[in-house]
Amino acid sequence: MAIIGIDLGTTNSLATIYTEDGVKLIRNSMGKALTPSVVGVDDDGNVIVGDVAKERLISHPDMTAAEFKRTMGTDHEYSLGKKKYSSQQLSSIVLRKIVLDAKEFLGEEIDEVVISVPAYFNDKMRIATKQAAELAGIKCERLINEPSAAALAYLHEHEWKDGTYMVVDFGGGTLDVSIIDSFDSVMEIIAVAGNNQLGGKDFNEAIYRHFCEVNGLSDSDLTAEEKAIIYRMSETTKIALSTTPMAVMSVVLHDQKYSLALDNNELIRIAHEVFEKLYEPIKKALKDSRLRPQDLEAIVLVGGSCKMPTVVSYLEKVTGVKPCVDIDSDTAIGFGAGIYSGIKSKNQNLKEVVMTDICPFSLGTSTHDTKTDELIMSFIIERNSMLPCSNMKDYYALYENQTEVKFDIFQGESIIPENNIKLGSISIKCPPTKKHDFIASARLTYDINGILIVDITNADKETTTRTLLDNNVRLSEKEMELIKAKLDQLRFSEEKDEEQELLISRAERIIEESLSIQREILMVALRDFKVAMKYGNTVEKRKAKEEFSAFLDRNESD
Ligand code: ADP
Numbered sequence: 001m002a003i004i005g006i007d008l009g010t011t012n013s014l015a016t017i018y019t020e021d022g023v024k025l026i027r028n029s030m031g032k033a034l035t036p037s038v039v040g041v042d043d044d045g046n047v048i049v050g051d052v053a054k055e056r057l058i059s060h061p062d063m064t065a066a067e068f069k070r071t072m073g074t075d076h077e078y079s080l081g082k083k084k085y086s087s088q089q090l091s092s093i094v095l096r097k098i099v100l101d102a103k104e105f106l107g108e109e110i111d112e113v114v115i116s117v118p119a120y121f122n123d124k125m126r127i128a129t130k131q132a133a134e135l136a137g138i139k140c141e142r143l144i145n146e147p148s149a150a151a152l153a154y155l156h157e158h159e160w161k162d163g164t165y166m167v168v169d170f171g172g173g174t175l176d177v178s179i180i181d182s183f184d185s186v187m188e189i190i191a192v193a194g195n196n197q198l199g200g201k202d203f204n205e206a207i208y209r210h211f212c213e214v215n216g217l218s219d220s221d222l223t224a225e226e227k228a229i230i231y232r233m234s235e236t237t238k239i240a241l242s243t244t245p246m247a248v249m250s251v252v253l254h255d256q257k258y259s260l261a262l263d264n265n266e267l268i269r270i271a272h273e274v275f276e277k278l279y280e281p282i283k284k285a286l287k288d289s290r291l292r293p294q295d296l297e298a299i300v301l302v303g304g305s306c307k308m309p310t311v312v313s314y315l316e317k318v319t320g321v322k323p324c325v326d327i328d329s330d331t332a333i334g335f336g337a338g339i340y341s342g343i344k345s346k347n348q349n350l351k352e353v354v355m356t357d358i359c360p361f362s363l364g365t366s367t368h369d370t371k372t373d374e375l376i377m378s379f380i381i382e383r384n385s386m387l388p389c390s391n392m393k394d395y396y397a398l399y400e401n402q403t404e405v406k407f408d409i410f411q412g413e414s415i416i417p418e419n420n421i422k423l424g425s426i427s428i429k430c431p432p433t434k435k436h437d438f439i440a441s442a443r444l445t446y447d448i449n450g451i452l453i454v455d456i457t458n459a460d461k462e463t464t465t466r467t468l469l470d471n472n473v474r475l476s477e478k479e480m481e482l483i484k485a486k487l488d489q490l491r492f493s494e495e496k497d498e499e500q501e502l503l504i505s506r507a508e509r510i511i512e513e514s515l516s517i518q519r520e521i522l523m524v525a526l527r528d529f530k531v532a533m534k535y536g537n538t539v540e541k542r543k544a545k546e547e548f549s550a551f552l553d554r555n556e557s558d
């Protein structure tokens with residue numbers, strides 16, 4: 001029985017475990033550490049997860065879903081063939097696969113997971129994440145904020161130097177900036193800021209737009225598949241620019257070749273908005289914690305987009321501090337989640353670390369301002385309060401003989417309730433109350449996982465408690481059962497040879513991206529490979545895979 005840590009990323013996910021020898025990466029069924037957070041359905045109706053599904057994003061866009069973490073906790077649905085799935089359900093499929101692979105890798109049952117989530121994740125998103133684990137039949141008691149996990153991994157490597165750190169996590173779809181104080185085994189998040197709609201994806205999009213503009217391609221004339229090919233090449237070009245000063249991007253559409261030469265200066269120019277947005281949360285986090293960059297022990301960079309030299313130098317320019325890039329930005333969060341799972345299972349080798357989180361946004365209710373006759377916010381919990389936290393405010397009757405009162409609960413910083421995010425409402429009955437007399441008190445409690453509990457108490461001392469106000473979010477047991485049954489029905493193609501599937505999907509993708517003659521050659525090679533897979537013996541199959549893989553490598557580097 002083991003407890004593992006999972007970094008459930010927008011782009012990639014990763015699992016780790018804490019053993020007597022320290023924290024270890026868990027490899028998936030393909031022998032890789034990172035499992036792309038991509039889910040698809042294959043031609044036989046089997047569910048596929050990870051690399052194989054990612055390869056099919058271009059060739060089978062209608063049967064594949066990616067980046068669904070961006071809509072966690074919302075009603076947004078993704079179509080996989082005829083069926084529709086929410087982000088939560090797709091995440092549950094990813095979790096199921098990761099746990100299955102971990103069980104195989106470790107040779108033991110997994111009885112619990114610790115999952116990391118962006119610090120900026122709101123209440124709905126956190127609940128949806130925990131329920132995704134539940135839907136996959138996995139126990140998840142504890143969520144850990146991604147930056148806390150990164151800081152934990154950093155401190156674990158750097159002998160726990162006390163001090164204040166900034167963690168900048170710039171991933172595929174989210175940016176999280178956190179200020180963390182570590183003192184005497186207590187890790188305290190003192191401020192967080194972020195943008196859950198900013199990530200590496202935005203650079204890809206900037207390159208995509210620039211490519212189309214330079215080549216006179218109009219977005220509306222492109223098919224979904226063509227767009228996907230250009231998009232994929234945009235990302236490849238961006239990644240190339242992390243190691244080379246200049247990259248040439250070329251795409252073949254209808255046998256015509258379109259290209260673009262790009263260097264990092266040009267990238268900064270076309271993506272200047274992304275850089276500008278990058279600075280905002282950094283400024284906010286420093287302001288909220290009343291710190292200057294030079295007060296920081298280190299700026300720790302994590303997330304795939306921090307591998308971009310333009311990002312590192314931009315951060316150095318705006319803060320005046322050289323960021324630390326010596327921890328692996330791909331695995332830091334996963335490692336932190338693993339270390340935390342070790343702490344949770346009370347591993348002897350790990351010192352007990354107390355982690356305190358904060359509530360990243362203010363929470364309150366709308367109230368009627370009698371003087372201006374407008375609805376305004378009454379904040380009950382202030383942004384950056386330490387978790388768990390609880391606060392109460394009293395409210396008064398608006399009119400004579402009021403017997404009912406409704407509280408709309410909002411999250412956000414605006415004084416105008418409408419501009420904030422409504423989490424839900426709760427109505428209670430109360431004894432007839434005179435105008436301006438006490439009618440009820442509202443207590444908001446944010447628990448250690450950042451889940452909101454609302455208690456409303458009337459003058460008779462009767463309390464109504466809700467874990468979450470929005471009924472759409474917290475699924476009832478019955479609803480959970482129904483969704484679970486639906487997900488349980490899914491057939492996973494584990495019995496299939498995943499390596500073979502990956503090679504076929506990869507070949508199909510390269511075929512779509514290639515020129516006519518190369519395409520013909522690839523098609524012949526793919527057919528031969530399929531024949532070898534169908535009729536070959538074990539040795540022949542292994543040899544065919546090796547050869548076909550090398551063949552694809554050569555074709556892709558052309
Ligand atoms: P998430 O936590 O959102 O899953 P990651 O931290 O794995 O995301 O980062 C994924 C993003 O990082 C993608 O947008 C990807 O293009 C980008 N990325 C990964 N490696 C590199 C690299 N070497 N250079 C530039 N960007 C990279």
Ligand code: MG
Nearest residue numbers: 009010171303
């Ligand atoms: Mg991440």
